[in-house]
Amino acid sequence: MSEKKEVLHVGIDLGTSRSSISASNGQRHVVESYVGWPLDMVARKVLKKPVLVGREALDNRSMLDLHRPLEQGLIKDGSEKDEAAVRELLWHLLSLVGVDREAKNGVKVRAVVGVPAEALRVNKQQVRKALQDAVDSLMIVSEPFAVAYGLEELLHTMIIDIGAGTTDICVMNGRLPTEEDQRTLTQAGDFVDDQLMRLTRERYPDARFSIHMVRNWKEEGSFVGTTKAPVVVTAPVNGKPTQLDITREMQQACESILPSLTESMLDLLSRVQPEYQERVRNHVVLSGGTGLIRGLGQRLEQELQAVGGGKVKVVKDPIFVGSDGGLAIATDAPDNDWERLSG
Numbered sequence: 001m002s003e004k005k006e007v008l009h010v011g012i013d014l015g016t017s018r019s020s021i022s023a024s025n026g027q028r029h030v031v032e033s034y035v036g037w038p039l040d041m042v043a044r045k046v047l048k049k050p051v052l053v054g055r056e057a058l059d060n061r062s063m064l065d066l067h068r069p070l071e072q073g074l075i076k077d078g079s080e081k082d083e084a085a086v087r088e089l090l091w092h093l094l095s096l097v098g099v100d101r102e103a104k105n106g107v108k109v110r111a112v113v114g115v116p117a118e119a120l121r122v123n124k125q126q127v128r129k130a131l132q133d134a135v136d137s138l139m140i141v142s143e144p145f146a147v148a149y150g151l152e153e154l155l156h157t158m159i160i161d162i163g164a165g166t167t168d169i170c171v172m173n174g175r176l177p178t179e180e181d182q183r184t185l186t187q188a189g190d191f192v193d194d195q196l197m198r199l200t201r202e203r204y205p206d207a208r209f210s211i212h213m214v215r216n217w218k219e220e221g222s223f224v225g226t227t228k229a230p231v232v233v234t235a236p237v238n239g240k241p242t243q244l245d246i247t248r249e250m251q252q253a254c255e256s257i258l259p260s261l262t263e264s265m266l267d268l269l270s271r272v273q274p275e276y277q278e279r280v281r282n283h284v285v286l287s288g289g290t291g292l293i294r295g296l297g298q299r300l301e302q303e304l305q306a307v308g309g310g311k312v313k314v315v316k317d318p319i320f321v322g323s324d325g326g327l328a329i330a331t332d333a334p335d336n337d338w339e340r341l342s343g
């Protein structure tokens, strides 16, 4: 019935700002979630490529029709270009782990893809469409569940994954999480960037800077609570490089995600069966790039004081946790848990 093709398992974390892939052949890669097409014939001649993906696309953005196709964890709706961009991004990831787009070199690809928890229903169709020609079997899971699986934090734990587009919170009860166990908030890294941009502009109206610069400043100097060293950055004012103190703005921007984050964390905790609440409070895992904001883990522990105290563990190297988790799920999943797409 079926010829014996080699099976390649992959876990894919399709992120707003970065996407990563982990494959059963040992390959792991991360790319920035940008895709761009040369704007005109000159750009095409300079770039010598029909489409650019990742850092290469970002670095050449002046010559490109540049897309960041995943906004707030969803494939931007209604835009064919964004759908095409997601397809390019996925193919790029697969090619990085050795899947040949032309030949598909006799490999059967089984992919687990993580998407934001609450977007699961809407998003499934979009992801399916984007992956149609690329993979044989597909499983779409919630992002924080993939993270929990990768860290083997499956029983009475809470995962908080704060990325660029979304914050995903999930309580693990030793079984597949249901909708009631999860929350998605749209305040995450991009939201902090917007706040920092706005606040800095208000304080230094004559300074010139881009959102990319603001993001770099944040990744260098982010903090909540207090900091020993002031945050000072450089940007041109009337063409002259000038030092700007943005300590206060940085704190305010980073703390802007706290109210909704704290509220959702405490709300989800209050819904845990009473006998397990203390155990969950003491096993909170903070993951994602925005989880790296200095002092954030400690601050959440302070918030947990209100309900009896708890412990927050920060994942220091969050880049591959989601895709490694996806790969672990792919490897463990029995045959009938998969959705067949082609082949």
Ligand SMILES: Nc1ncnc2c1ncn2[C@@H]1O[C@H](COP(=O)(O)OP(=O)(O)OP(=O)(O)O)[C@@H](O)[C@H]1O
Pocket (backbone or CB within 6 Å): 014, 015, 016, 017, 018, 019, 072, 073, 143, 162, 163, 164, 165, 166, 167, 188, 189, 190, 215, 218, 219, 220, 222, 287, 288, 289, 290, 291, 292, 293, 294, 318
């Ligand atoms: N040290 C840092 N301090 C604060 N923010 C950081 C730091 N390092 C990275 N970030 C931010 O983390 C975000 C990227 O994190 P991550 O890769 O987890 O997101 P993503 O998976 O692309 O997004 P999503 O999961 O929302 O789709 C960006 O907003 C980035 O600016």
Ligand SMILES: [Mg+2]
Pocket (backbone or CB within 6 Å): 013, 014, 015, 016, 143, 163, 164, 288, 322
């Ligand atoms: Mg993510």
